[in-house]
Amino acid sequence: MVMKLIFFIITVACMQVSASGYAQKISINQKDAVLTKVFSSIESQTGYSFFWKNTDLTKIKVDVKLKNAPLEDALKEIFEGLPLTYSITKKSIIVQAKAPSLLDKIADVFKDTDARGIVSDANGEPLPGATVAVKDGKARAITNTRGEFILKNVPDDAIIQVSFMGYMTKEVPVGIRYLAIKLELSNSKLDEIQVMAYGKTSRRFSTGNITTVTAEEIAKQPVSNPLMALVGKVPGMMITPNTGQASGTIKVEIRGRSTVSSQFPSDPLYIIDGVPLTYLDVGGNSSYQYGSSGVIQNGMFTSGYGQSPLFNINPASISSIEVLKDADATAIYGSRGANGVILITTKKGKAGPTRVTTNISQGVNAVTRYWDLLNTRDYVKMRKEAFKNDGIVPTLLNAPDLIAWDTTRYTNWQKELWGNTGKVTRVNLNISGGNEDTQFSISPGYGKTTDIMTSSGSDQSANLAFSISNAAFNKRLKTNFRALLFQTLIQ
Numbered sequence: 193m194v195m196k197l198i199f200f201i202i203t204v205a206c207m208q209v210s211a212s213g214y215a216q217k218i219s220i221n222q223k224d225a226v227l228t229k230v231f232s233s234i235e236s237q238t239g240y241s242f243f244w245k246n247t248d249l250t251k252i253k254v255d256v257k258l259k260n261a262p263l264e265d266a267l268k269e270i271f272e273g274l275p276l277t278y279s280i281t282k283k284s285i286i287v288q289a290k291a292p293s294l295l296d297k298i299a300d301v302f303k304d305t306d307a308r309g310i311v312s313d314a315n316g317e318p319l320p321g322a323t324v325a326v327k328d329g330k331a332r333a334i335t336n337t338r339g340e341f342i343l344k345n346v347p348d349d350a351i352i353q354v355s356f357m358g359y360m361t362k363e364v365p366v367g368i369r370y371l372a373i374k375l376e377l378s379n380s381k382l383d384e385i386q387v388m389a390y391g392k393t394s395r396r397f398s399t400g401n402i403t404t405v406t407a408e409e410i411a412k413q414p415v416s417n418p419l420m421a422l423v424g425k426v427p428g429m430m431i432t433p434n435t436g437q438a439s440g441t442i443k444v445e446i447r448g449r450s451t452v453s454s455q456f457p458s459d460p461l462y463i464i465d466g467v468p469l470t471y472l473d474v475g476g477n478s479s480y481q482y483g484s485s486g487v488i489q490n491g492m493f494t495s496g497y498g499q500s501p502l503f504n505i506n507p508a509s510i511s512s513i514e515v516l517k518d519a520d521a522t523a524i525y526g527s528r529g530a531n532g533v534i535l536i537t538t539k540k541g542k543a544g545p546t547r548v549t550t551n552i553s554q555g556v557n558a559v560t561r562y563w564d565l566l567n568t569r570d571y572v573k574m575r576k577e578a579f580k581n582d583g584i585v586p587t588l589l590n591a592p593d594l595i596a597w598d599t600t601r602y603t604n605w606q607k608e609l610w611g612n613t614g615k616v617t618r619v620n621l622n623i624s625g626g627n628e629d630t631q632f633s634i635s636p637g638y639g640k641t642t643d644i645m646t647s648s649g650s651d652q653s654a655n656l657a658f659s660i661s662n663a664a665f666n667k668r669l670k671t672n673f674r675a676l677l678f679q680t681l682i683q
Contacts, residue, residue, distance in 0.1 A: 218261050219259050221259075225253060227253065244287035249287070252274065256270060276290060306369065309371030310338070310339045310341075312375070322334070322341075326347075326350045326351070331344060337628040349365075350366045360377070401518035404512055405515075413507070420442070421507060428517060429515060434483070439503045439651040446460050455480070457483045459483050460515075462536065463533060464505070485498050486500050486501065503680065504653060505678075509620075513535065514537075516533040517532050540672075541632040541660070542624060544625060547625055554615075556614065557616060562606045567602050568600070569599075575593065616642075626661075635657040637654070649683030652681040655678035658673075
C-alpha cells in the first residue's frame with residue numbers, strides 16, 4: 193500500500209511538471225525576424241531547446257506577434273505556412289523539413305526547372321557565343337547562332353549572369369522561365385578586345401604594352417596600304433613612306449632605333465593570321481634609313497626599292513591590327529620580335545544568316561597648298577639688288593643667270609612634279625554567315641590608285657580573302673582554314 197502511494201505521488205508530480213512546462217507563457221513581437229532568432233527567444237523564455245539538421249533556417253523570416261501564448265499555440269502559429277514540422281520530446285523541440293505530399297510529388301514532375309531565353313546585342317541582333325551562367329552556381333551555357341540558351345535545373349530564386357567580351361556583364365533574376373536579355377556595349381577602354389601572341393584578352397587584363405587599331409578606325413583611312421592606317425594611332429611608332437607611290441615601301445620603327453649599324457633595318461615582325469611574313473632581301477638593299485626593300489617584280493626595282501608586301505592586303509578585309517611593343521608582349525617570338533611585332537587579323541565569318549556587304553568608293557588626290565617660292569621676276573630683282581649693294585657689275589662670268597639665261601620665263605616646278613590629280617577607286621565585297629558549328633567569309637576586293645606624280649600608269653591590286661571555321665565533336669575539335677590570294681600590277 194505504501195509503494196502504491198509513493199508511485200501515485202511521483203506520477204502526479206511528473207504530470208504537474210509537464211503541465212507547468214506546456215503552460216509557460218510566451219510573448220514575442222517581431223516583424224520579418226530570422227527564424228533562428230525566434231527560436232532563441234523561445235528558449236530563453238521556456239527553457240526548451242531547438243534542434244535541427246541539414247536545414248538552413250537563417251534564410252527563413254517570419255512575422256510573430258504573441259502575448260502570453262502557451263508553448264503549443266506559439267509553435268503552431270510560428271510554423272504555419274512554413275515547409276517545416278516539429279515534435280516535442282521532453283525539453284527538446286526537433287525541427288525537420290516537411291515530407292512532400294503525393295500532390296507535391298506529382299507537381300514536381302511537371303514543374304519546369306529549366307531557364308530559357310535569348311541574348312541580343314545593343315542593336316537587338318542575336319548575340320552568339322555569349323556566356324550565360326547561374327551566379328554562385330554550376331549551371332552554365334553558351335548561346336547558339338540565334339542567341340538562344342537553355343540552363344538546366346535552375347532554382348526559382350537564382351540570378352542569371354550574362355557576359356560577352358566587349359559588353360557589360362548583366363545580371364537578371366530568373367523570374368519567369370523565358371528571358372529576353374539585351375547587352376550594352378562597354379564604354380570603358382579597359383574592356384576593348386586585344387589579340388595577343390597566344391590568344392585574346394581585354395585591355396583590363398593585358399600585362400604587355402599592346403595598342404589595338406580596330407576595323408572601324410582602318411575604314412576611316414583612305415589608304416591602300418594598311419600600314420598607313422596606323423599613322424598617328426600608335427604611341428612610340430614612326431611610319432615613314434619612302435616614296436609617294438601607294439605601292440612603295442614604308443619604313444616602320446617602334447620605340448626608336450635598336451641597332452647602331454646603318455645596314456640593318458628597324459622593321460618589326462609582321463604576323464598575318466598567325467603566320468609570320470617572311471621575304472628575303474637577295475639584293476642587299478635594306479638599310480636603316482629606308483628600311484627593308486620591297487618585293488621585286490619582273491626582276492626590276494620600282495621606285496622606292498620595290499613594292500611593299502603589305503600593299504597586297506586589302507584594308508577592308510582586316511578585323512584589327514595589334515602592335516606589340518615591349519618585351520612582355522613580344523617574348524613568345526624571341527629575337528625575331530626584338531624590333532616589335534605587328535599582328536594583323538583578317539575578318540572571319542560569324543554565326544547567323546548570310547550577309548552580303550558591298551562598298552564602292554571613288555576619290556581624288558590633290559595637293560591643296562604649295563610652298564611660297566620666288567618666281568623669276570622676284571629672283572632677278574633680288575639678284576640685281578645684291579650686286580648693287582656690293583658695288584659689283586654683273587657679267588657673264590659672275591652672273592650667267594642674269595646675262596645668259598632667259599629672265600622672262602618661269603616654270604612652277606611644284607605644279608609640274610606633283611600638280612596632277614590622282615584618282616583612287618576601291619570595290620569591296622564581303623559574304624559571310626554560317627551556323628553554330630561552321631562559319632565562312634569570302635571577301636574579294638579591287639583597288640586602283642593613280643598617283644599625283646605620274647603622267648601615266650597606276651598601282652592596281654586585286655585580292656581574295658577566304659576563311660572557314662568548323663567545330664566538331666561537341667566543340668572539342670576546331671579547324672580553321674584561311675587563304676589570301678592577290679595579284680598586283682604596278683605600271
